[in-house]
Amino acid sequence: MQGGVNYQELSRRYGFAPKPESASRLTQLVSRQDSDLDEIAKVINKDPVLLKRLLRVANPDAENEIEYAVETVEDALMRNGMGCVLVLAMGTPLALALTKTFQTMLSLKLEMIDPSEAECLQGDHLLGTIHFSGKVEGEVYLRMNIASARAIAAGILGMSPEELTDTNEIKDAAGELLNIMTGNFKSNLCDAGLDCRLQPPEVKLSNNFHTPSVAGGGVERMALRTGKIHLFVDVTANPWND
Amino acid sequence: MPIKILSVDDSRTIRLIVGRSLRPYDCILCEAANGEEGLVAAAREKPDIILLDVTMPVMDGVTMLTKLKEDPALKSIPVIMLTAESGRDNVIHIARLGVRDYLVKPFKEEQLIDKVGRIVQLKRKEVSAPTAAPVPAV
Numbered sequence: 001m002q003g004g005v006n007y008q009e010l011s012r013r014y015g016f017a018p019k020p021e022s023a024s025r026l027t028q029l030v031s032r033q034d035s036d037l038d039e040i041a042k043v044i045n046k047d048p049v050l051l052k053r054l055l056r057v058a059n060p061d062a063e064n065e066i067e068y069a070v071e072t073v074e075d076a077l078m079r080n081g082m083g084c085v086l087v088l089a090m091g092t093p094l095a096l097a098l099t100k101t102f103q104t105m106l107s108l109k110l111e112m113i114d115p116s117e118a119e120c121l122q123g124d125h126l127l128g129t130i131h132f133s134g135k136v137e138g139e140v141y142l143r144m145n146i147a148s149a150r151a152i153a154a155g156i157l158g159m160s161p162e163e164l165t166d167t168n169e170i171k172d173a174a175g176e177l178l179n180i181m182t183g184n185f186k187s188n189l190c191d192a193g194l195d196c197r198l199q200p201p202e203v204k205l206s207n208n209f210h211t212p213s214v215a216g217g218g219v220e221r222m223a224l225r226t227g228k229i230h231l232f233v234d235v236t237a238n239p240w241n242d
Numbered sequence: 243m244p245i246k247i248l249s250v251d252d253s254r255t256i257r258l259i260v261g262r263s264l265r266p267y268d269c270i271l272c273e274a275a276n277g278e279e280g281l282v283a284a285a286r287e288k289p290d291i292i293l294l295d296v297t298m299p300v301m302d303g304v305t306m307l308t309k310l311k312e313d314p315a316l317k318s319i320p321v322i323m324l325t326a327e328s329g330r331d332n333v334i335h336i337a338r339l340g341v342r343d344y345l346v347k348p349f350k351e352e353q354l355i356d357k358v359g360r361i362v363q364l365k366r367k368e369v370s371a372p373t374a375a376p377v378p379a380v
Binding site: 157 | 252256262297298326327328331333334343345347349
């Protein structure tokens, strides 16, 4: 194939699904170090889900909305800087990719819920981690209990959960789920000028359910569920890591 | 003659899904877990088509594709990228290296069969026969 190829033409040829406009717009705004906070606030204020998520990220110690010390987008941006907006911008394609994967490969409708409404993971659970580095650096964590991991892997592989006894196959399926999510979100970051590279996923058993923290960066925990399957996605990011 | 398909992906899950999708068709599936193994398998098996992931340890899919296209004996093998990465620059770079198609994960099995079927003629098996055992890459 010779030069002169453009992305729109390739997207049509390959049959790519359109990318969500609001996530792309927010990532583009955050990727500019001289971004206008008013413009970012306008995008977030127009989207009730983003607004809710931003306030949750800006009030990490609050157990519910009544305890929020930071109550407006403007206040959240002033106090927390772009790090918290970046994790929002990154979280959207991650959640969408996860939802689409469940729909496409498992015919299950995954819904996003408030993490405070989700049942905490007790004891050992499956933890998948992918580290990304470049102009933006951070980690994506995917957590689920063993029964959920088994049900997901069995669904993807077309088996019943009882048939699936190989722990490595369960881990591999969780790793691939993480790969699919982060591949989609990496595309979103790169398209906004925040080039980064992904490391292969690491999947292991963990009993630490704490949300990770990043000095100077942003952290968001998202919770998603379908039936008895509960998933937790943590995103940490440090922007402009030139 | 059955169609020979090489699936290069570090995820066993994806290789199993590819195998399951192709099970009703008269084809032989070869597998490799990274680009380095993929090049060895491509040279040895001379597949009719390669399904190639991008992010893999040891050697990634873009490096494997580049090396494949530099090799006169292998460069004409059609390649479908099978990856979650559809970023603009990545897609344009890969398209310029020369791929026949691109399938973004997650995908439905019908989409995979449709894309493969546009490049090689997939024939359904006439009787229900046992699945061909995957040919190990090394």
